Structure formats: structure tokens, C-alpha cells
Amino acid sequence: MATTVHPTPHEAHPGEGASVDLTYCVSHAPQIFLQPAEEDPAELATVHEGYRRFARQAKELELDALLVVALDHLHNHFLDLVPMFTVFTGTPVVARMNAVDAICEARPDLADSLIDHLLASDFDPAFSQREVLDHSFFVPLHFASTELETPVMPIVINAYVPPQPSMRRCYAFGRAIAKWSHLNDYRIGVVATGGMSHYPGTDRFHHPDLAADQEVLGWLKAGDIDRLINLSAAELDRIGMVELRTWAVALGARGGAARLRYNTYWDSGHCGYAILEF
Numbered sequence: 001m002a003t004t005v006h007p008t009p010h011e012a013h014p015g016e017g018a019s020v021d022l023t024y025c026v027s028h029a030p031q032i033f034l035q036p037a038e039e040d041p042a043e044l045a046t047v048h049e050g051y052r053r054f055a056r057q058a059k060e061l062e063l064d065a066l067l068v069v070a071l072d073h074l075h076n077h078f079l080d081l082v083p084m085f086t087v088f089t090g091t092p093v094v095a096r097m098n099a100v101d102a103i104c105e106a107r108p109d110l111a112d113s114l115i116d117h118l119l120a121s122d123f124d125p126a127f128s129q130r131e132v133l134d135h136s137f138f139v140p141l142h143f144a145s146t147e148l149e150t151p152v153m154p155i156v157i158n159a160y161v162p163p164q165p166s167m168r169r170c171y172a173f174g175r176a177i178a179k180w181s182h183l184n185d186y187r188i189g190v191v192a193t194g195g196m197s198h199y200p201g202t203d204r205f206h207h208p209d210l211a212a213d214q215e216v217l218g219w220l221k222a223g224d225i226d227r228l229i230n231l232s233a234a235e236l237d238r239i240g241m242v243e244l245r246t247w248a249v250a251l252g253a254r255g256g257a258a259r260l261r262y263n264t265y266w267d268s269g270h271c272g273y274a275i276l277e278f
């Protein structure tokens with residue numbers, strides 16, 4: 001008689017419930033670095049401290065790498081070529097704003113390993129060895145770097161040039177990151193940068209959709225991630241949250257455990273600045 005061995009769910013789908021070890025979604029507005037006189041210094045200091053907070057936690061958790069998932073404001077990716085997902089594989093990591101550089105240690109070996117996993121998971125990411133990253137990386141890393149001892153792995157999401165990846169696709173990309181870390185026993189943090197509602201370069205600059213900010217924060221507090229990742233491209237455009245595609249990656253990497261537990265939201269007048277930990 002043949003014996004049938006039924007694999008446990010874990011064996012059948014290894015890494016299915018995986019979660020990374022640290023997850024943040026943070027703002028990256030240039031003003032957070034420039035500190036204009038009209039913005040409250042105490043509120044800006046709270047954001048700066050939030051960046052240092054994830055750097056300290058990454059050290060305490062002895063993470064192998066901190067994936068910084070951000071975007072490109074048409075500095076590197078525009079008319080020539082616009083990849084949906086780009087993994088930076090060079091070293092060191094260099095992010096620049098106003099001729100100031102934030103330089104961080106890289107882990108190109110882990111970046112290559114992640115690309116292999118993504119390719120085996122039906123994603124076809126681009127990769128770049130010499131991209132100088134823009135302020136979406138620079139602003140958090142500039143302030144975090146005073147305490148950051150963990151290597152950084154940048155990932156660039158196409159948030160701005162239509163057609164962009166869907167929120168659901170970004171969430172699935174994050175799930176693939178969690179599975180990669182689980183299968184390889186890596187200790188990984190993910191910091192997504194972007195948002196919340198803002199309309200840069202438009203006549204709505206001073207009128208962000210604050211109600212939409214509160215609605216999204218409510219979903220995150222309730223752990224209702226589905227509401228967020230079901231937002232369409234048109235809805236993201238309407239509420240000024242195209243950059244939240246990076247958050248969808250981070251929340252996918254966090255998986256079922258994603259629930260907001262630290263929040264510094266402040267309305268700056270043109271964009272709600274937030275340091276969110278999940």
C-alpha cells in the first residue's frame with residue numbers, strides 16, 4: 001500500500017507567513033532637510049529623531065541590511081528608461097540633494113541574492129550599480145546616518161511616471177522580499193519613504209488632502225491594509241498619494257503583522273509629515 005505524506009502548510013509554502021524584522025514608512029519632503037523658517041522646528045526635529053529611531057533599532061536588532069524603498073523624482077529615470085522596480089547593486093550607496101551626499105555602506109551580495117529570488121518569484125526587476133539616489137533616499141539617510149551602522153539596500157519604485165505598478169503589485173513585491181529574508185535567514189528591515197498627501201509642482205501645493213491622510217492612517221491603525229492596497233492609480237493621483245506605492249512594498253514585507261504602532265503625523269501645510277512604525 002502506498003503511503004501518502006501530506007506536507008505541512010509551512011513545507012508546502014515555505015516563507016508564506018514571513019515578515020521582515022523592522023518596518024517603517026516615513027516622509028522625505030525636501031523641506032525636512034531645508035528646514036524653512038515657516039515650518040515648526042520642534043515638528044521637524046520630531047521627524048529627524050524618527051529617522052534616527054529606525055537607525056538605532058536596526059542596530060539593536062543586528063539587522064543584516066536595511067532595505068530603503070523609495071523612488072525617483074525624474075532625476076535618473078525619465079524619458080530614456082523607466083523601470084518599475086530597480087534594485088541598487090553597487091557600493092557604496094550614495095544619495096544626494098543640493099550637492100550634499102549621504103553615503104552608506106551597501107550589501108551588493110544581498111542585493112544580488114534578492115534579485116535572484118525576485119526572478120524566481122515572477123518579478124523582473126531592473127538593477128543599477130551607479131545610480132546617485134535622489135532626495136527620497138537622501139533626506140531620511142542624511143539624518144539617520146549619524147546613528148546608522150546597518151548596511152543599506154536601496155530599491156527604487158516607479159511612483160511618478162505613468163503607467164506605474166499597482167499598489168497590489170507593490171505589496172506582492174514586498175511579500176517576495178519577506179519570503180527571501182525568511183528562506184535565507186537574513187535579518188532585514190524595510191524603510192519606505194514617501195507621502196502622505198501632497199501635490200508638488202501644482203496649484204494644489206498648499207492644499208493637500210488632509211481628510212485622505214486621516215482616512216489612510218485609520219486603515220493603518222486598524223491593520224486594514226487591504227483598503228490601502230486596493231487604491232487605484234487614479235485614486236492615488238486624486239488624493240496626492242502616488243508615493244504610497246513604496247509603503248505598499250513595506251507593508252507587504254511586514255505581511256499579516258502590519259499594524260500601525262508609532263505615529264508622528266504632523267500637517268506642515270503642504271504635506272503631512274509622518275514617521276510610522278509597524
Ligand SMILES: [Fe+2]
Pocket residue numbers: 028029073136194195243
Ligand atoms: Fe517625493
